[in-house]
Amino acid sequence: MEETLREVADEGRVKDAVLIAGPTASGKSALALEVAERFGGVIVNTDSMQGYSILNVLTARPAPADLARVPHFLYGHVHPSTAYSTGAWLRDVERLIDEGALAGRPPVFVGGTGLYFRALAEGISAMPDIPAHIRDRWRHELVERGAPRLHRELMHRDSATAMLLRPSDGQRIARALEVLDASGRSIRSWQAERGRPLIDRASAHFFVIEPDRDALTQRINRRFDAMIDQGAMEEVRQILALHLDPALPAVKAIGVRELQSVLAGEMEAEKAMEMAKIATRQYAKRQSTWFRNQFGEEWRRLSPGEDMATIIRMSIEKRNR
Template sequence: MSVATSGMDDPVGQAGKGRVKDAILIAGPTASGKSALALDLAERTGGVIVNTDSMQGYAILDVLTARPGRAELSRAPHLLYGHVHPSIAYSTGAWLRDVTGLIEEDRLAGRRAIFVGGTGLYFRALAEGIPQMPDIPAAIRQHWRREMNERGAPALHEILLRLDADAARQLRASDGQRIVRALEVLEASGRSILAWQKDSAAPLIDRASARFLVIEPDRAALAGRIERRFDAMIAGGALEEVRQLAALGLDPALPAMKAIGVRELQAALAGTMSAAAAIERAKIATRQYAKRQATWFRHQLGSEWRRLRPGDDMETTI
């Protein structure tokens, strides 16, 4: 039985415990200016920028996910951008393993690591560690997903009640994703997901020397930036990216297919929605997403996070 860790013999919590010193973590909602701040800090400190956003890790969607362009890439090293094929269901655990790989390969050595993005769970995993989980063989994963599609969540919840009652009682009968996950883990390892969750890995960063920053932009100003940025995305080739993604014929349930703008622009390309309506809906979805991000950061990030608000002097961030 293998464990989803760093890809090494030791678990993530042992192989990388506190090994990233003096890290800077920059969180914030989409279009809040966090990437520009990260680039400024990287240039000032000789640092390296590490993507901490789930969608910016996917290939093809360069423009639609607002990944750094050639000009930004020429100014500082950027890691873990566009390295995952859209057919892969990339996860927090996979991202953490990739960060551990950077550590093991000494790609962060001698440079200040600047983690920037909008995925709260990535920051939590980085700073707090996450439970170790077993690798799930493809056959087991496909079996339970097929069962989910054919029989539905309540039926699988009944199965889980028989096999792992304690885990089942903690889940709603309608929570298909978590029910399937519990069944996968149980079959793959012979051990309850609750037992795995008790074994938390240690954080990869040294919290004592790290700087925690979260951008809290003015909502009206952010809405304006979202509008202008999406228009720039359309002008920069976002439609062509969505056309390339659609040509792959991927499962619509895959995370990459849920990137904001993909569904709307696909509808425009298919002729089921006008381009103007698709763009407007994508802008609305982006604003709603930014609001959810801001709410999560406000309630889930602790007191060690410095809140950067309009008018704050960015020169004093480090």
């Protein structure tokens, strides 16, 4: 055990990782729990929305009873006022590695955020920490001056980066300017410094769920109905009480704006629920398309009708022989 801890800490890489990706409502959390229990593993959240606190129900976070069955990490640890990023998530995973939380037990990374899986398996460019006053300044400038004017400023200060961005792409333009102010370096120079993977790809197991579309639609509809019964409306009340910037990711979580309109008396509950279900189905379609186009041959596709848990178990046991 001590040797394993030293190996993980020294290399900064995790061996025998199991990666389970899939669109929302595809059953990936239950599958990950079954796999983790079978092999004495731990589960690491790999979904951008499930990292936020308060939104337990609306992000379909595992229930308390499931969280108690095996160790779960990076669930509900980020306040909704934070714009959590892929880089921040990767640093949190590194912290788990440094603390030895993933050593000696196979980690199961499960979620629906494709960029998190890519960063985990391929590494991403390091980026500087941006002081709050610098970030706030450029977000304010974007609102007050507009993207085209900020693009002209970026062209003057960092023309190579500006030429790669559309003058209307305000978020990326503001990001480039804040990195430049915080570090004195172009964002392109940071992006050129590729990070290293946190997992050992040779010993990792890659799986992506490809559910039947009609069955997934039914699951999404039933799940959102259940969310209302489980307290989704109260979660939205708590989010609104924080008076957060509407552009923050947590505030843009599916269901928040729809249920907010109900609380404001702007929409009937039935209509808002239908809109949230439609948005969820559209999101699941985008996720599936991303996985299909971005994940390579190393990813085993799990299809309807297959015993997914058995397939994963056999893959792991075969590797361990």
